Amino acid sequence: MSLKVAIIGLGSVGRGVVKVLSERKDDRFKVVAITDSKGAVLDDNGLDLKDVLKKKGNGDLARVNKSSLDVVKEVDYDILIEVTPTDAKTGEPGLTYIREALKRGKHVVTSNKGPVALNYQELRDLAKKHGVQFLFEATVGGAMPVFNLIRGPLAGNQITSIKGIFNGTCNYILTRMANEELPYDMVLSEAKELGIAEADPTYDVEGIDTALKMVILANAVLGMDVKLEDVDLVGISGVCLEALKLAGEAGMVIKLIGEVRPNGEERVLKVSPRLVPKTHPLAVQGTLNAALIQTKLAGEIFVIGKGAGSVETASAILSDMLYIASLK
Amino acid sequence: MSLKVAIIGLGSVGRGVVKVLSERKDDRFKVVAITDSKGAVLDDNGLDLKDVLKKKGNGDLARVNKSSLDVVKEVDYDILIEVTPTDAKTGEPGLTYIREALKRGKHVVTSNKGPVALNYQELRDLAKKHGVQFLFEATVGGAMPVFNLIRGPLAGNQITSIKGIFNGTCNYILTRMANEELPYDMVLSEAKELGIAEADPTYDVEGIDTALKMVILANAVLGMDVKLEDVDLVGISGVCLEALKLAGEAGMVIKLIGEVRPNGEERVLKVSPRLVPKTHPLAVQGTLNAALIQTKLAGEIFVIGKGAGSVETASAILSDMLYIASLK
Numbered sequence: 001m002s003l004k005v006a007i008i009g010l011g012s013v014g015r016g017v018v019k020v021l022s023e024r025k026d027d028r029f030k031v032v033a034i035t036d037s038k039g040a041v042l043d044d045n046g047l048d049l050k051d052v053l054k055k056k057g058n059g060d061l062a063r064v065n066k067s068s069l070d071v072v073k074e075v076d077y078d079i080l081i082e083v084t085p086t087d088a089k090t091g092e093p094g095l096t097y098i099r100e101a102l103k104r105g106k107h108v109v110t111s112n113k114g115p116v117a118l119n120y121q122e123l124r125d126l127a128k129k130h131g132v133q134f135l136f137e138a139t140v141g142g143a144m145p146v147f148n149l150i151r152g153p154l155a156g157n158q159i160t161s162i163k164g165i166f167n168g169t170c171n172y173i174l175t176r177m178a179n180e181e182l183p184y185d186m187v188l189s190e191a192k193e194l195g196i197a198e199a200d201p202t203y204d205v206e207g208i209d210t211a212l213k214m215v216i217l218a219n220a221v222l223g224m225d226v227k228l229e230d231v232d233l234v235g236i237s238g239v240c241l242e243a244l245k246l247a248g249e250a251g252m253v254i255k256l257i258g259e260v261r262p263n264g265e266e267r268v269l270k271v272s273p274r275l276v277p278k279t280h281p282l283a284v285q286g287t288l289n290a291a292l293i294q295t296k297l298a299g300e301i302f303v304i305g306k307g308a309g310s311v312e313t314a315s316a317i318l319s320d321m322l323y324i325a326s327l328k
Numbered sequence: 329m330s331l332k333v334a335i336i337g338l339g340s341v342g343r344g345v346v347k348v349l350s351e352r353k354d355d356r357f358k359v360v361a362i363t364d365s366k367g368a369v370l371d372d373n374g375l376d377l378k379d380v381l382k383k384k385g386n387g388d389l390a391r392v393n394k395s396s397l398d399v400v401k402e403v404d405y406d407i408l409i410e411v412t413p414t415d416a417k418t419g420e421p422g423l424t425y426i427r428e429a430l431k432r433g434k435h436v437v438t439s440n441k442g443p444v445a446l447n448y449q450e451l452r453d454l455a456k457k458h459g460v461q462f463l464f465e466a467t468v469g470g471a472m473p474v475f476n477l478i479r480g481p482l483a484g485n486q487i488t489s490i491k492g493i494f495n496g497t498c499n500y501i502l503t504r505m506a507n508e509e510l511p512y513d514m515v516l517s518e519a520k521e522l523g524i525a526e527a528d529p530t531y532d533v534e535g536i537d538t539a540l541k542m543v544i545l546a547n548a549v550l551g552m553d554v555k556l557e558d559v560d561l562v563g564i565s566g567v568c569l570e571a572l573k574l575a576g577e578a579g580m581v582i583k584l585i586g587e588v589r590p591n592g593e594e595r596v597l598k599v600s601p602r603l604v605p606k607t608h609p610l611a612v613q614g615t616l617n618a619a620l621i622q623t624k625l626a627g628e629i630f631v632i633g634k635g636a637g638s639v640e641t642a643s644a645i646l647s648d649m650l651y652i653a654s655l656k
Binding site for chain 1: 348352354465471472473476477479480481482483484485606607609611612613616618623625626627628629630631632633634637639640642643644646647649650651654
């Protein structure tokens with residue numbers, strides 16, 4: 001029996017998920033509903049995913065008049081894939097979708113940082129109460145595995161801290177500034193042209209995106225109970241070229257580093273530009289993300305990968321879906 | 329009900345496993361047998377692990393007169409932890425222990441590269457036939473997860489190639505030579521004094537250890553059917569200081585790189601010193617291991633960690649044990 005899947009959101013990540021599922025021909029999953037802001041496409045026998053993608057591209061996708069919330073509440077599915085955009089202040093509309101699905105006893109997989117950063121404990125407890133999974137590998141590091149790495153391969157290891165580069169836009173800007181000796185504004189303009197930075201880059205360059213990820217890691221991996229306001233936060237807009245040059249001369253680079261460590265007096269929850277030796281595994285270039293997971297037995301484990309991208313993020317969502325399928 | 333565990337071998341890795349299990353107080357596992365070359369200690373109700381370690385250290389461990397093979401064949405256990413030393417030519421004595429345990433329908437977890445490199449297909453089929461697990465995370469990369477990373481977090485991704493640094497001794501030697509501008513012989517002597525290189529370092533510096541790991545990855549992850557003789561192999565003893573200096577001037581380092589790629593004409597199975605840009609994530613220093621796993625969806629995933637060490641290797645064994653426990 002296949003697991004019935006409902007996908008809420010058909011932006012970049014949603015289309016990536018549909019594309020990946022359409023190419024897998026994996027009979028463990030059957031997509032019965034897809035929604036976007038204009039309505040829903042439904043088929044309890046399984047949608048033709050290639051057809052949906054094509055019509056979405058051509059602008060002639062025939063939707064029924066049902067909202068995402070209608071679908072979340074009414075359609076018969078086993079796994080909700082919630083891939084609407086992040087709202088760091090309210091978590092909506094994703095938060096409501098996730099809450100309603102969990103209350104109905106449905107598994108939830110999301111790439112949406114807002115609800116996880118804002119309401120992790122509530123949603124975890126709701127999932128537990130209803131005996132379902134609430135998974136969010138795609139919220140941190142895109143294709144770079146973090147939660148699934150800790151749950152599986154690092155199982156049995158106590159995690160004592162997590163530190164790294166969790167925003168590809170900032171890493172791209174700092175890498176270009178350092179390598180080409182170009183000023184911040186110029187590189188930011190270039191990044192916008194390339195689609196690496198948003199038109200309004202505040203969310204990335206001021207470190208809010210990284211801070212949200214630190215909150216998720218703190219709460220979901222390290223057993224803390226913190227909010228976005230608790231993060232000691234400095235972005236990269238104040239990093240001048242001179243500082244990067246001086247760092248370079250000393251064999252260092254400057255990176256926007258997020259760090260979370262729960263323990264007592266040395267408790268750390270911060271995001272800020274920091275010096276990293278060029279030879280350190282965290283000194284990765286371009287849009288790469290990198291995480292240093294400090295463990296009790298295995299010592300320092302580094303994982304590096306693409307932090308964004310439609311198919312890469314879909315890969316993280318797929319790994320959560322496969323975990324759910326493995327539990328049956 | 330706990331899983332009964334028999335540990336074959338009480339060298340560095342075996343002691344690491346006993347230490348880690350003694351500190352976890354995990355009632356999913358009960359160690360009922362431990363053997364070394366002098367005999368066995370047995371207790372069907374669970375051995376006092378701290379006491380075993382202490383007495384092994386003091387040289388007054390009271391063993392019964394049973395060989396490792398006797399224990400493998402006769403004792404009532406669920407998981408065999410096979411941690412005897414690697415013999416690259418015959419795989420013995422580990423190969424026989426593993427084969428006998430699998431034939432009895434027991435799970436096997438090993439850190440022993442010989443049997444996996446030599447007889448992977450036979451042992452995999454035997455495990456399948458008897459419905460048990462044959463796991464060997466500790467054979468490649470020590471604490472650095474590879475097999476469990478691919479099985480769990482990267483599930484759903486087709487792996488197209490694996491490449492990296494899989495021998496900490498070689499990496500230490502090449503790093504010291506490059507950073508300190510010291511000749512090979514001098515650094516090798518130093519590494520021996522520090523216990524980073526063996527008295528006879530041939531196995532590491534000639535690339536045999538890395539080649540065995542490539543054979544394991546080729547057969548177990550990439551679906552190939554290859555032997556040690558198939559590896560295109562060059563070690564690091566011919567790397568001169570001048571080459572490292574020239575590389576350094578060009579922004580590169582020289583690393584002993586193992587690479588395996590199964591596909592058609594571009595098929596690769598080789599171990600050799602190669603140039604790596606200093607800024608590349610594989611350019612890790614000291615005794616670290618690093619792997620680049622090329623995937624279809626997630627793109628390039630890098631994982632970096634300690635490739636050796638008693639507790640680190642035990643961590644890899646523990647992750648395999650926990651996977652088996654999760655299947656119950």
